[in-house]
Amino acid sequence: MFTSYKKNLMIVEKFIQDEVDRHREKHNNNHEVVDYIDGYLEERKNREKQNIPEDTFTLDTLKRNAGAFFGAGSETVYSTMEWAILYLVKYPEYQDKIRSEIADVIGFENRPDFADRARMPFTMAFIHEVQRIESIIANNLLRRASEDTKIGNHFIPKDTLVMFNFWSVNHDPNLWPNPDKFDPTRYLTEDGSKAVKPPCLIPFSAGKRNCPGEGLAYVELFLYLVCMVQRYRIKVEPGTELSFEAVFGISRRPANLPLFIFEKVVH
Ligand code: HEM
Known part of the structure; x- marks a missing residue:
């Protein structure tokens, strides 16, 4: 090993x-x-x-930084896409909804542009919901309290190591009604014209050391998802059971992926 x-x-x-x-x-x-x-x-x-x-x-710092971007940037996006495909298959009606936004905004002959996201609220809501419900980074990197600190009723002495639990925030019923339900519509405004990401959804963490790849990650997630759904209807053989069990590596990934069928969308 x-x-x-x-x-x-x-x-x-x-x-x-x-x-x-x-x-x-x-x-x-x-x-x-x-x-x-x-x-x-x-x-x-x-x-x-x-x-x-x-x-x-220094050249050494360049190599370490490039390694950090490569490591932190590949698996996270990859895992998010694996979960996204599982949810597209589990909820074909949501897959159809994304495809209908693609039809309205981009069409099936043109390549998507990241700017299209502004007119594709359901697609963005779907991405937010995958990030929330599966908490791809479930626990944040460690922090050390630089001084005695009080958060709510909790006293945190100087030098305590603190780990932020995104999973628990993402499944807190005080923040998310019916938190275990996959429901992209929770981000949509009443008329469905906008997706609003609430401040409690922080898959990229927050503060001074939050993820520097957030902007790039959204570009990748949006374009990969839209390109796939634009070209293919994604499904599994009838009777296949979908598992939403996870394994922990750098990120939380699906433990068992079924064989996906990518059927070309024909017009
Ligand atoms: C869906 C995709 C991604 C998720 C969910 C994600 C999430 C995170 C989280 C939670 C952290 C810890 C932040 C903290 O310590 O408070 C982090 C750090 C980091 N991420 Fe990402 N990330 C993603 C994509 C990317 C991409 C695409 C890149 C770069 C190309 C990247 C580069 C980094 C780096 C270098 C750090 C360490 C930053 C530091 O310690 O100052 N990430 N990411």
Whole structure:
């Protein structure tokens, strides 16, 4: 187990090293900044020109940051999509509703644009509800109280390690009527024209160290979901039992995925 973990870690390390090398080579000839690694290398160059010592923007930090984005950004979006597909299959009527928003706003020949989300409230509500009910990050990373603190009636002494429990917030009946029910309509305004994300829905955490990938994650989730539903009707063989059991890794993922059938949508 440990050997395969180490082996996988080394594959990722090598992938990142190769990417950094490829970007550095390209960066020497051409200054176009296309992605994070380009931007970082550009900043290093600017600092070098101004004789600022290489203390913060080191190549080692670049590799660690790229690794963090890669690690934190892949599995979370992947798991959310796995849950989303399970719910599309469990509730074909919601899948149809998303497809009908696609028909109205994008059509079946055009590619979706992230801006389309403003006119697709049910689709956004569906994403919010998948994030809430499955709490892909169920417990947040640890925090240490920097001073004696009081939260409500709880006294938290300095240096206590605190872990925020998103699952419990996402299933609190004081915040969410019928919290175990998958119900995207809970986010819709009365006339159904807007999806409103309430402040208690914080799948990306909150505060100074909240997820820096939130914006990108929404772009990915919206585009992946819409592209799939636009092209395919997703289902399982009749009689297949869907399991909503989860396993914990970096994120909460479905423990057992059935064989999904992607049937081409024909017009
Ligand atoms: C659905 C997708 C995602 C979810 C649910 C999610 C959730 C979270 C959460 C809860 C944290 C902890 C924040 C805290 O400590 O308060 C976090 C941290 C982080 N996320 Fe995401 N994330 C997602 C996608 C992404 C993407 C796409 C990226 C980057 C490309 C990313 C990069 C990071 C990084 C680098 C951190 C550590 C930040 C730090 O410690 O300062 N995440 N994420």
